[in-house]
Amino acid sequence: MFMALSFLGPRDALGSPAFLLYFFFILLSILQLDARLCLFIGLVAALENFIFAHVGIDTLAPEHEAEIWRTSVFHFNRSLVLFVAGLVAGLLARQIKRQVEVSLRTVQDRDRAVRIFGQYVSPQIAEKLLHQPVDLGGELRNVCVMFLDIRNFSSYAAGERPEAVMAYLNTLFDFMIDIVNEHQGIVNKFLGDGFMAVFGAPVEDAERCAHAVGASLEILERLDRLNAAGKIRPTRVGIGLHMGEAVTGNVGSADRKEYTIIGDVVNLASRLEQATKEFQARLLISEEVRRSLHAAMPGVEDLGPVALKGQPNPARIFKVA
Known part of the structure; x- marks a missing residue:
């Protein structure tokens, strides 16, 4: 969002697809299988989006006052969506991690059974x-x-x-x-x-x-x-x-x-x-x-x-x- 503000200007940046990049990084955080990391990235994305949006709003010309992206409520809701996305990503990461741990335990238990009872166990x-x-x-x-x-x-x-x-x-x-x-x-x-x-x-x-x-x-x-x-x-x-x-x-x-x-x-x-x-x-x-x-x-x-x-x-x- 910072780069979009720098290159596009406040009005175009706030309405550009650059906002969607936040979701890309939130999805990437799931790969770490760390629920707290996903929540942290969602929170940072929400705060960053709201702060830059607030700064951008103040720089808009008066003729844009009627536009919806000039309202704080609109950008607060968008930031809230980012935070919720981070929360959902965290829950998903935790569930995937649990499934991976169950699979690993199953493999370890099977290996343990083979070690104890020999390779000829059926x-x-x-x-x-x-x-x-x-x-x-x-x-x-x-x-x-x-x-x-x-x-x-x-x-x-x-x-x-x-x-x-x-x-x-x-x-x-x-x-x-x-x-x-x-x-x-x-x-x-x-x-x-x-x-x-x-x-x-x-x-x-x-x-x-x-x-x-x-x-x-x-x-x-x-x-x-x-x-x-x-x-x-x-x-x-x-x-x-x-x-x-x-x-x-x-x-x-x-x-x-x-x-x-x-x-x-x-x-x-x-x-x-x-x-x-x-x-x-x-x-x-x-x-x-x-x-x-x-x-x-x-x-x-x-x-x-x-x-x-x-x-x-x-x-x-x-x-x-």
Whole structure:
């Protein structure tokens, strides 16, 4: 407005489109996402416009007294519009800033979930983690634990090139991890020639046992197809499933933490996987898992109470495959 007054003169300047430049700078202030800055620019624009208008009015010749822009009320209203524009811009900037902060928090929370639970956490689990509170300091959860072991892997690895061994493991783990993820589980630990997966933590899952059994059967089915097609060396696996309460939470140092499952449920699931060798089985489940399944499972063999290594009492187990 100052430049317009200098070059155009009071009468033409007060009626020129130079007034619209104020709105341009108010809109630019929104990009800073600072509501106070927008309000400040709107206030400065309003005061500047009113002051220069007041000065310009005093310099107009008497023959212009009837013109509307010679009245203070007209320029006060125009200045008020600038102030309101700054206020609206501030509210808009604050709303945009809130949306940006929410988006950033969502990304940070998702990154945090991946850091804690590993890169193999499924998008579905990651999404649930963002909306379901999880006590990473430690909590008691009812979970179904899966242990999977590749049979005769040690003898195979001893006579193979390292890169061939890793390629073989990655071929197997690639589809196995995907299947676990698809059934709402997470792979919690890799054990060299196998892994431990958990269903029902860190996100609650009422169908944890059904999902664990479903994942196990799908893994076996996929493995059979790969074996039949000759796409992998002849491969067998053993899987053990058990359900029970476990302490879950982050364990480690300040620099490195790992989401850990602790409890007898882990030990028994591991013993069931080991027992698959003794019973020539590919999938053994505990009585707790069998009772939790609502659908009938034809062909399941009751092996009765079995003394498992490291367990004080015999456990009733079932051979599914």
